[in-house]
Amino acid sequence: MIRRRIWESVYNSRAPDAVSWYRPHLELSLELIERCAPLSSASIIDVGAGESTLVDDLLSRGYRDLTVLDVSKNSYRRNEGAIRAFQRNDVRWIHGDITRICLPAQSFDLWHDRAVFHFLVNSEQREAYVRSVLNAVRPGGHVIVSTFGPEGPAQCSGLDVVRY
Numbered sequence: 001m002i003r004r005r006i007w008e009s010v011y012n013s014r015a016p017d018a019v020s021w022y023r024p025h026l027e028l029s030l031e032l033i034e035r036c037a038p039l040s041s042a043s044i045i046d047v048g049a050g051e052s053t054l055v056d057d058l059l060s061r062g063y064r065d066l067t068v069l070d071v072s073k074n075s076y077r078r079n080e081g082a083i084r085a086f087q088r089n090d091v092r093w094i095h096g097d098i099t100r101i102c103l104p105a106q107s108f109d110l111w112h113d114r115a116v117f118h119f120l121v122n123s124e125q126r127e128a129y130v131r132s133v134l135n136a137v138r139p140g141g142h143v144i145v146s147t148f149g150p151e152g153p154a155q156c157s158g159l160d161v162v163r164y
């Protein structure tokens, strides 16, 4: 609950390009996704998508089975790109905490997480996240998780992170 409030306040108070993780396009993620899931029919979830333009870029590359999940409702409401996608029926928008939500079993070919897992600072949260991955990703699917490295900051948005 506290975590959700913190993220709502981040997205309420800062412009999309004023957050430290902002990039106009997630080029590395796009490259990895296209390599792991080349078929446009691939079912893809972006966990903790925030205001990222990844969903728009995937739509423009022809991907049609897209799910966007975030603990903050504000995160995707304000993003112009995401609002365009929000109006499309072919994107599923889920509001929830990835350590608590129950996703449909074996429903995704590809799981993408840029800068969410490192916020899970206790082992129960990380175990819940891994259970969610194992339940929701189909056998043979791919999981892309990017986190801060050992030289990265110890905090982001005032929250502690774990560096990997």
Ligand SMILES: C[S@@+](CC[C@H](N)C(=O)[O-])C[C@H]1O[C@@H](n2cnc3c(N)ncnc32)[C@H](O)[C@@H]1O
Pocket: 003, 007, 021, 022, 023, 047, 048, 049, 050, 051, 052, 069, 070, 071, 072, 075, 096, 097, 098, 099, 113, 114, 115, 116, 119, 156
């Ligand atoms: C640092 S931002 C990264 C946003 C986006 N992935 C990007 O690369 O631009 C982290 C995002 O994860 C979301 N988040 C944090 N903890 C979460 C959780 N437990 N479940 C779902 N989303 C979470 C936040 O609301 C925020 O949008």
